[in-house]
Amino acid sequence: xxxxxxxxxxxxxxxxxxxxxxxxxxxxxxxxxxxxxxxxxxxxxxxxxxxxxxxxxxxxxxxxxxxxxxxxxxxxxxxxxxxxxxxxxxxxxxxxxxxxxxxxxxxxxxxxxxxxxxxxxxxxxxxxxxxxxxxxxxxxxxxxxxxxxxxxxxxxxxxxxx
Amino acid sequence: xxxxxxxxxxxxxxxxxxxxxxxxxxxxxxxxxxxxxxxxxxxxxxxxxxxxxxxxxxxxxxxxxxxxxxxxxxxxxxxxxxxxxxxxxxxxxxxxxxxxxxxxxxxxxxxxxxxxxxxxxxxxxxxxxxxxxxxxxxxxxxxxxxxxxxxxxxxxxxxxxxxxxxxxxxxxxxxxxxxxxxxxxxxxxxxxxxxxxxxxxxxxxxxxxxxxxxxxxxxxxxxxxxxxxxxxxxxxxxxxxxxxxxxxxxxxxxxxxxxxxxxxxxxxxxxxxxxxxxxxxxxxxxxxxxxxxxxxxxxxxxxxxxxxxxxxxxxxxxxxxxxxxxxxxxxxxxxxxxxxxxxxxxxxxxxxxxxxxxxxxxxxxxxxxxxxxxxxxxxxxxxxxxxx
Numbered sequence: 212x213x214x215x216x217x218x219x220x221x222x223x224x225x226x227x228x229x230x231x232x233x234x235x236x237x238x239x240x241x242x243x244x245x246x247x248x249x250x251x252x253x254x255x256x257x258x259x260x261x262x263x264x265x266x267x268x269x270x271x272x273x274x275x276x277x278x279x280x281x282x283x284x285x286x287x288x289x290x291x292x293x294x295x296x297x298x299x300x301x302x303x304x305x306x307x308x309x310x311x312x313x314x315x316x317x318x319x320x321x322x323x324x325x326x327x328x329x330x331x332x333x334x335x336x337x338x339x340x341x342x343x344x345x346x347x348x349x350x351x352x353x354x355x356x357x358x359x360x361x362x363x364x365x366x367x368x369x370x371x372x373x
Numbered sequence: 374x375x376x377x378x379x380x381x382x383x384x385x386x387x388x389x390x391x392x393x394x395x396x397x398x399x400x401x402x403x404x405x406x407x408x409x410x411x412x413x414x415x416x417x418x419x420x421x422x423x424x425x426x427x428x429x430x431x432x433x434x435x436x437x438x439x440x441x442x443x444x445x446x447x448x449x450x451x452x453x454x455x456x457x458x459x460x461x462x463x464x465x466x467x468x469x470x471x472x473x474x475x476x477x478x479x480x481x482x483x484x485x486x487x488x489x490x491x492x493x494x495x496x497x498x499x500x501x502x503x504x505x506x507x508x509x510x511x512x513x514x515x516x517x518x519x520x521x522x523x524x525x526x527x528x529x530x531x532x533x534x535x536x537x538x539x540x541x542x543x544x545x546x547x548x549x550x551x552x553x554x555x556x557x558x559x560x561x562x563x564x565x566x567x568x569x570x571x572x573x574x575x576x577x578x579x580x581x582x583x584x585x586x587x588x589x590x591x592x593x594x595x596x597x598x599x600x601x602x603x604x605x606x607x608x609x610x611x612x613x614x615x616x617x618x619x620x621x622x623x624x625x626x627x628x629x630x631x632x633x634x635x636x637x638x639x640x641x642x643x644x645x646x647x648x649x650x651x652x653x654x655x656x657x658x659x660x661x662x663x664x665x666x667x668x669x670x671x672x673x674x675x676x677x678x679x680x681x682x683x684x685x686x687x688x689x690x691x692x693x694x695x696x697x698x699x700x701x702x703x704x705x706x707x708x709x710x711x712x713x714x715x716x717x718x719x720x721x722x723x724x725x726x727x728x729x730x731x732x733x734x735x736x737x738x739x740x741x742x743x744x745x746x747x748x749x750x751x752x753x754x755x756x757x758x759x760x761x
Contacts, residue, residue, distance in 0.1 A: 220671075221675070225746075228746075232679065232746070232750070234682075235678060235679045235682035235683065236675040236676070236678050236679045236746075237675070237678065238678050366413075366420060366744075366748075368413070368416050368418060368420070369402070369416065370401075370402065370405040370406070370411055370413040370415055370416065370723050371398045371401050371402045371405065371413070371415040371416070371723060371725060372398075372415070372416055372417040372418055373396065373398065373417050373503060373504040373505070373553075373729075
């Protein structure tokens with residue numbers, strides 16, 4: 212693994228590793244690590260850093276919905292154009308173009324079901340190229356970004372073993 | 374009417390068992406058991422669970438009712454895959470006649486001692502090493518000849534240390550690389566030197582290669598792949614370390630047909646067959662869990678770098694261990710037992726004094742890095758505070 216891939220792998224595992232610890236783990240100097248991270252940030256490879264939070268433990272717990280959007284394209288409008296328009300809304304937590312029965316998979320987050328509904332009906336559905344939306348309210352979350360939600364498991368190994 | 378003379382306890386331990394001391398880490402185990410918040414670097418097993426696919430395969434086999442014995446030597450599907458797997462170490466074994474699947478590598482090692490050692494035979498044991506070899510030899514009524522490796526050799530076994538210990542008069546040599554407890558590995562030249570010694574003096578070799586997959590610099594070299602060594606070597610490996618399957622108890626031995634036949638004589642009367650559920654898990658592990666092994670190895674390597682850096686920054690001397698998941702630093706102050714006990718009492722960090730692993734380990738500490746980076750960081754912070 213090259214240095215860039217190694218650092219990305221480590222930061223994706225835990226973005227809170229200190230520069231010093233990253234240097235210790237990779238055998239690089241701290242300065243080299245700092246410069247590599249700065250490059251990853253400035254070239255847009257790293258778009259941001261965020262804690263993986265169990266939504267059930269947020270107060271108040273937000274309402275989230277998975278929204279499927281079908282679109283019809285014309286000569287002047289591309290997927291990117293529609294995505295650009297949708298992604299601007301702060302309610303849109305994630306947005307992906309997918310293969311299959313629908314085109315965009317969108318995660319919407321707001322403070323109440325009413326807000327989510329109004330956002331879909333007033334902001335998403337009226338977009339001319341969007342022909343259909345299907346909204347699935349998220350009922351529970353078990354895993355996100357590789358992390359399982361729950362109490363975590365204690366290390367139950369014997370303190371000493373040969 | 375009471376008897377005049379007390380008969381000796383009919384259930385008293387045999388002399389053979391009585392001659393084997395309790396494990397040196399038991400005292401520490403009891404101390405740690407009474408403490409909260411112990412961060413343990415004393416653990417000789419992975420902190421990962423077995424790969425999920427392997428666990429699923431075990432469950433699936435149970436649900437399909439696969440709960441019978443298997444062939445004594447292990448399921449043929451498993452032996453075939455093991456034969457294929459070890460070709461990466463230039464080893465070529467016939468799955469029908471030259472592979473024995475056992476309840477952990479430990480059972481294979483014990484079966485080998487009992488199958489090969491006659492009373493009075495001498496078994497040279499390269500040390501420091503895993504704690505089972507010496508008792509295993511004694512249970513087989515063999516004589517142990519300790520061969521201490523040296524810190525200045527970075528705990529690699531050399532012709533010089535073998536000669537210094539008088540190992541030329543031994544019948545068998547037992548060794549383990551990548552090594553527990555030192556983390557030392559041996560490169561091709563070093564292995565060739567030991568192989569030449571064994572050929573020159575007609576020694577059989579029992580090579581414990583359980584940590585082979587956890588080699589961080591270069592490739593693991595098996596002594597059985599050296600010229601003229603296959604016929605005089607038994608190789609032990611298993612699923613405990615590379616696949617994090619310690620509790621499933623599954624290992625294997627690779628040896629010439631006559632040796633597998635003798636070992637199987639012991640195995641079929643003591644174990645009958647290795648755990649069936651674990652064998653199904655192992656088949657899945659070999660078929661589909663290579664990426665899990667690679668990922669665990671990557672994690673261990675990062676932690677290894679981390680721990681070696683921290684020790685170096687603290688001024689604790691430690692050679693660059695390149696295998697297994699152990700580092701073996703010198704104990705600050707020189708007395709490893711006192712250091713390990715004081716560190717446990719003062720900072721609740723568990724490490725194992727090197728002499729628990731036999732000769733040559735004096736004055737050193739085994740620290741396992743099979744723990745999360747958070748735990749390793751906490752442990753290193755505490756050690757740093759302790760030695761300040």
